[in-house]
Amino acid sequence: MRISKYTVRHVAELARLEFKEEELEKFAEQLGNILEHIEELNELDTSNVEPTFHVLDLSTPLREDVVEPWLNADEALENAPQREEDFFAVPKVIED
Numbered sequence: 001m002r003i004s005k006y007t008v009r010h011v012a013e014l015a016r017l018e019f020k021e022e023e024l025e026k027f028a029e030q031l032g033n034i035l036e037h038i039e040e041l042n043e044l045d046t047s048n049v050e051p052t053f054h055v056l057d058l059s060t061p062l063r064e065d066v067v068e069p070w071l072n073a074d075e076a077l078e079n080a081p082q083r084e085e086d087f088f089a090v091p092k093v094i095e096d
Helices: 005-014 021-042 073-077
Strands: none
Touching: 005 021
């Protein structure tokens, strides 16, 4: 498949890339070769190939969602540098 320099220049502008004239020729040829290879791949019979999302049979292991006891305020705040009652005390970052 033949790709024109105009097409390469247009795509380059969309991607905000700048190329010299000789680079446009080179990229047009290379992109044309890539599209020819894709056309060859399209000729393969894939009717017996199951659609695949990933080449490896991966699954995400999930743990059961179980409610467990949580820390009380004293346990949660025992390593806090500063606290006010049952809350973390932090420096004020927004002025009134």
